[in-house]
Amino acid sequence: MQLGQSVDEKIQSFAVEQESMRKEIKSLKDELEDHQFNAKKKEYSSSGVPQSNGPELQLYEIQREYSKQIHDYKFKLQKAEQDIATLEGMVTRLETQVKRYKGDAERAEGAEDELKQEKRKLQKELREALTHVEELQNQNKHLNSRLERIRQTRAALGVQ
Numbered sequence: 001m002q003l004g005q006s007v008d009e010k011i012q013s014f015a016v017e018q019e020s021m022r023k024e025i026k027s028l029k030d031e032l033e034d035h036q037f038n039a040k041k042k043e044y045s046s047s048g049v050p051q052s053n054g055p056e057l058q059l060y061e062i063q064r065e066y067s068k069q070i071h072d073y074k075f076k077l078q079k080a081e082q083d084i085a086t087l088e089g090m091v092t093r094l095e096t097q098v099k100r101y102k103g104d105a106e107r108a109e110g111a112e113d114e115l116k117q118e119k120r121k122l123q124k125e126l127r128e129a130l131t132h133v134e135e136l137q138n139q140n141k142h143l144n145s146r147l148e149r150i151r152q153t154r155a156a157l158g159v160q
Helices: 007-047 054-157
Strands: none
């Protein structure tokens, strides 16, 4: 199994492996039955009486080997099924996380839009306030110059 595989690819590979193991188990069982049948057939056809050690011992060894292989395949099958169940649980958990993250992202985008609107509003208010301050400064400057002219006129007339 590769590290870069997605969860779906891993599940798919486990399913394929599980199916191939089932097919192999079935073919091994069929092969075992064929060997058993052929061994018994040979045993009885050669003399009509089962031979004590030759083919019977071979048959026993073959049967034992196939039984061991079947046990190994059953174990691998159980492990693969357990891995599939674990991966399905992970998929469910990850899907839940994705939904939660999508919801969080949508809420964050909404908050971002609201903040942008608030920023535009505040910038507009700032521009208006700066314009008003500038107008007041100009008006103050104008009034100061008028006041200065009035003072100069009074000083020239000698009235205080």
